[in-house]
Amino acid sequence: MKGNQAQQHKGRLGRFAGAVTGRVVETIDPDTVIDHVDIDRLLERVDVNELLDRVDIDALLERVDIDVLLDRVDVNRLLDRVDIDRLADRVDVNRFLARVDVDAVLENVDLEAAIRRAGVPEIVAESTGRVAGSALDLARRQIVGLDVVVDRVLNRILRRDPAQQPLGPPKLVAERLP
Amino acid sequence: MTVTPRLRVTGHYAGVISRAASAVLDVVIVLVSYTAIAAGIDMLARAITGESLLGELSGPAPLLALAVWAFLYTATGLTIAGRTPGKGIVGLRVVAADGSTLSGRRALWRTLALPVSALPAGLGFLGILVQREHRALHDLITNTAVVYDWGDRVAELPGPLSAFLARSAGAEYTARPPSTEQR
Numbered sequence: 001m002k003g004n005q006a007q008q009h010k011g012r013l014g015r016f017a018g019a020v021t022g023r024v025v026e027t028i029d030p031d032t033v034i035d036h037v038d039i040d041r042l043l044e045r046v047d048v049n050e051l052l053d054r055v056d057i058d059a060l061l062e063r064v065d066i067d068v069l070l071d072r073v074d075v076n077r078l079l080d081r082v083d084i085d086r087l088a089d090r091v092d093v094n095r096f097l098a099r100v101d102v103d104a105v106l107e108n109v110d111l112e113a114a115i116r117r118a119g120v121p122e123i124v125a126e127s128t129g130r131v132a133g134s135a136l137d138l139a140r141r142q143i144v145g146l147d148v149v150v151d152r153v154l155n156r157i158l159r160r161d162p163a164q165q166p167l168g169p170p171k172l173v174a175e176r177l178p
Numbered sequence: 179m180t181v182t183p184r185l186r187v188t189g190h191y192a193g194v195i196s197r198a199a200s201a202v203l204d205v206v207i208v209l210v211s212y213t214a215i216a217a218g219i220d221m222l223a224r225a226i227t228g229e230s231l232l233g234e235l236s237g238p239a240p241l242l243a244l245a246v247w248a249f250l251y252t253a254t255g256l257t258i259a260g261r262t263p264g265k266g267i268v269g270l271r272v273v274a275a276d277g278s279t280l281s282g283r284r285a286l287w288r289t290l291a292l293p294v295s296a297l298p299a300g301l302g303f304l305g306i307l308v309q310r311e312h313r314a315l316h317d318l319i320t321n322t323a324v325v326y327d328w329g330d331r332v333a334e335l336p337g338p339l340s341a342f343l344a345r346s347a348g349a350e351y352t353a354r355p356p357s358t359e360q361r
Contacts, residue, residue, distance in 0.1 A: 140269045
């Protein structure tokens with residue numbers, strides 16, 4: 001008897017709640033309800049890790065249009081915020097260079113062309129020619145010196161006045177100064 | 179302490195040592211090149227005919243060939259550059275007696291006249307030693323002279339000798355400013 005009465009009571013209450021709830025929800029201002037919600041307390045009850053576990057990252061990323069995202073990035077503004085000096089200070093150049101395979105890099109470089117472009121062969125040829133010319137001039141100077149010595153000895157033997165000796169052909173040597 | 183500049187001798191008459199050195203170099207170059215050419219021709223003859231060409235040559239022919247080669251060597255050098263390779267190494271140039279550039283005809287005559295200085299026991303070369311302008315007999319015959327010319331560079335005396343001459347010889351070898359020098 002009591003069980004039947006309880007079920008009848010619940011059925012009536014259910015119908016009443018169903019009839020009233022719709023009207024109440026339409027009547028109540030959502031802002032008023034939200035104002036009564038304590039967001040902090042609500043968030044405290046949320047298990048973020050469990051929430052993240054349920055997020056399918058791959059599906060999320062598939063829905064992201066990277067181009068659109070990048071179009072919205074102001075690179076100049078981003079770079080303005082980067083402290084280059086600080087960044088450079090943090091870069092370990094020696095460690096970076098230690099990881100560089102110089103042989104592999106040089107294999108791809110046309111060293112011969114680079115040396116040619118830099119004008120190294122011309123510099124070597126010029127300096128070699130200059131050294132050879134200097135050595136030749138040194139030997140020539142000694143020979144000319146011997147000429148002068150022999151000339152002076154002969155002038156003395158022949159009792160000639162050196163000052164009266166012609167230096168060279170008129171077109172090549174100007175007149176001797178008094 | 180003042181440094182005496184090296185005295186310039188570009189265009190001055192070349193002395194006996196320079197000319198002897200250039201002559202020795204020329205003789206060596208002529209003999210070596212003649213030998214190399216003769217050996218090359220002989221090798222070619224052996225390859226073609228199987229017989230040595232030089233073995234059959236006797237009498238004045240090799241000497242005549244050497245004389246022709248020496249003539250070509252000297253005449254070509256003087257005509258083109260006013261100097262033989264030997265003179266070029268030592269830094270000498272043959273010019274006309276007044277200093278003007280040697281003409282082709284004069285270069286040819288000078289080459290032909292060269293034996294005139296050599297034949298009387300080399301007496302013709304004495305002029306280089308005793309003549310005031312250091313001109314040999316063939317220079318006097320063809321009206322030429324030999325001067326110092328180091329091409330782009332200035333012919334100079336050694337520093338110590340320049341200093342000595344500046345002290346003892348006065349203006350005898352005093353260098354003129356480069357701007358007044360002519361080639």
